[in-house]
Amino acid sequence: MNEKMNEETGTAVQFLENLLQTARLDVRVQNEQPGDEGLLLELHGPDNGLVLSNSARVLYALEHLVNQVVHHHSGGYSKVTLDCNGYRSTRMLELQLMARKAAEKVRTTGVSFSLQPMPAAERRVIHLTLAEEAGIRTESAGMGLNRHVVIFPGQ
Structure with a gap:
């Protein structure tokens, strides 16, 4: 990963972990890897069901917020994609x-x-x-x- 991607990854993970903790969701970022169009972050934990409920609206909302923060703080244009329990591929x-x-x-x-x-x-x-x-x-x-x-x- 290049320096810009490392900065964006750090921003995304830190923001997401803080947001999940504030929301009292017991979900952790376990994998960080380059995705098809940017960065893929995998979420896992006991509250996966809450993240994926209602057609994964929470997952999509978290992804939107993470992308807004990454673009604002780093000026980056990489797309951050969130996945939870293999939801995206399924x-x-x-x-x-x-x-x-x-x-x-x-x-x-x-x-x-x-x-x-x-x-x-x-x-x-x-x-x-x-x-x-x-x-x-x-x-x-x-x-x-x-x-x-x-x-x-x-x-």
């Missing part, structure tokens, strides 16, 4: 399967299909999964917490 497989099933339904019926609202990172997985699929196209629609992917027949 969720990615679920999203890919969901996307393919929905695409098949759209191809079969010729009617567009809207997925449930989801965070930007999850919408991106849907778009990338279906980017090369014949006979369909995808768009994000809605605003804020209601932003979702719509799968359309065509092109």
Whole structure:
């Protein structure tokens, strides 16, 4: 890791550990490793369930806060991704399967299909999964917490 990445990692881990302690969540940062687009921090502990409850909203909120702090303090633009108990890889497989099933339904019926609202990172997985699929196209629609992917027949 270079010096800039070390600084960003230190900032991210220190902020996250302080935040988890303040929130009285018994979760620790156990692994720090370079990820696909920046830094991946793995969280583990007895309160994993709380972090992952309600479609992992706490995990996504923590990730957002950590990224804001890292970008503010270090001026860095590396993305910090948080994972908890292997949630990200499991969720990615679920999203890919969901996307393919929905695409098949759209191809079969010729009617567009809207997925449930989801965070930007999850919408991106849907778009990338279906980017090369014949006979369909995808768009994000809605605003804020209601932003979702719509799968359309065509092109």
